[in-house]
Each structure stands twice: as C-alpha cells, then as structure tokens.
Amino acid sequence: xxxxxxxxxxxAPLMLAASVSAQAxxxxxxxxxxxxxxxxxxxxxxxxxEFNNVQATFEIDPLSPGDCKIxxxxxxxxxxxxxxxxxxxxxxIELFDVDQFPTATFTADQCTLTSVNSFTAEGMLTxxxxxxxxxxxxxxxxDGTRFNLTSEVTVQRLxxxxxxxxxxxxxxxxxxxxxxxxxxxxxxx
Numbered sequence: 001x002x003x004x005x006x007x008x009x010x011x012a013p014l015m016l017a018a019s020v021s022a023q024a025x026x027x028x029x030x031x032x033x034x035x036x037x038x039x040x041x042x043x044x045x046x047x048x049x050e051f052n053n054v055q056a057t058f059e060i061d062p063l064s065p066g067d068c069k070i071x072x073x074x075x076x077x078x079x080x081x082x083x084x085x086x087x088x089x090x091x092x093i094e095l096f097d098v099d100q101f102p103t104a105t106f107t108a109d110q111c112t113l114t115s116v117n118s119f120t121a122e123g124m125l126t127x128x129x130x131x132x133x134x135x136x137x138x139x140x141x142x143d144g145t146r147f148n149l150t151s152e153v154t155v156q157r158l159x160x161x162x163x164x165x166x167x168x169x170x171x172x173x174x175x176x177x178x179x180x181x182x183x184x185x186x187x188x189x
Contacts, residue, residue: 024061027185049081068111127160145187
C-alpha cells in the first residue's frame with residue numbers, strides 16, 4: 001500500500017508535465033530516432049554494431065507501472081557492424097544463424113518502479129530459439145505524446161547459443177555483450 005502510494009506520488013509530476021492520460025497508453029518505436037547498439041570485443045579490441053529496423057510497442061500506465069507490456073522484435077539480418085566480412089561471420093550458423101533464426105525478441109509484462117523515472121522490466125529474451133529471463137532496467141522520460149527510454153544491459157551470448165565451434169571459445173570473443181538502448185516512441189493510443 002505504501003509502495004503503491006509512493007509510486008503514484010513520484011509519478012504525478014511526470015504525468016502533469018507530460019499531459020498524458022491517467023490510463024495506460026500504447027507507444028510505438030520511432031525507428032529513425034532510435035538506436036540499439038551492441039558492444040563486444042575480439043582479441044581485446046573493442047567493436048560495436050547496431051541492430052537496425054527494430055520494431056517495438058510499449059503499453060505503460062505511468063500511474064501503475066506494474067501493468068506495463070513491452071514487445072520488441074529485432075531483425076538480426078539488419079544488424080550493421082560496418083564490415084561485410086564480419087557481418088557474414090555473424091550471420092553464419094556458428095553465431096546468429098540468420099537463415100534459421102532471422103529475428104530475436106524481448107517481451108515483458110511487468111515493470112517495477114525503482115525511482116522517479118527508473119524502472120525494471122522482468123522479461124524474456126529469445127535468440128536462436130533459446131529463451132532466457134532478462135532483467136531490463138530502464139530510464140523513461142515523457143514529453144507530451146513522445147517518450148525516450150534508455151537502458152544498458154549485458155547479455156551472455158553463449159546462453160543463447162551465439163557462439164558455436166570456434167566462436168564458443170571466450171578467449172578471443174568474451175561471453176559478455178553489452179546492449180545500449182536509446183529509444184524514442186510516439187503515443188498511438
């Protein structure tokens with residue numbers, strides 16, 4: 001009861017500033033202004049790439065964040081690392097195997113308020129048809145009918161089978177892949 005009251009009191013200023021209705025709203029990602037970056041290293045040299053054409057919808061009631069719903073579709077085939085040879089390795093059967101598994105997904109149907117504009121979603125990430133739980137912390141700022149969601153999370157690639165044969169060895173390519181999310185979304189409902 002006290003926690004729920006705190007959540008509503010903490011979010012009230014956001015609601016007033018954003019002029020968003022007190023009911024759940026649905027937002028869709030603006031792919032032109034959004035980025036989903038992944039960072040990895042190879043032989044101790046850092047690299048990064050970007051997942052392009054990500055599709056996502058967010059159903060969030062700022063006065064009742066526990067009722068959130070997040071659905072994300074990541075077309076692996078549209079990843080970009082700026083080098084065709086590296087991309088062909090990533091698309092191959094030993095890493096993402098895009099012929100068999102062209103997309104990854106993240107879904108969550110519950111969020112927890114952790115501070116005035118910080119949340120944690122407990123969801124499920126699926127890559128290569130392997131589904132694992134993922135805790136997704138994020139910051140959310142609302143400006144009228146648009147929001148900005150930012151997050152940083154680390155994924156263990158081998159938990160999803162991304163790295164078989166030569167690529168299962170973590171001495172050249174560590175197991176940890178950092179994901180940085182900077183998403184803008186517009187209200188649709």
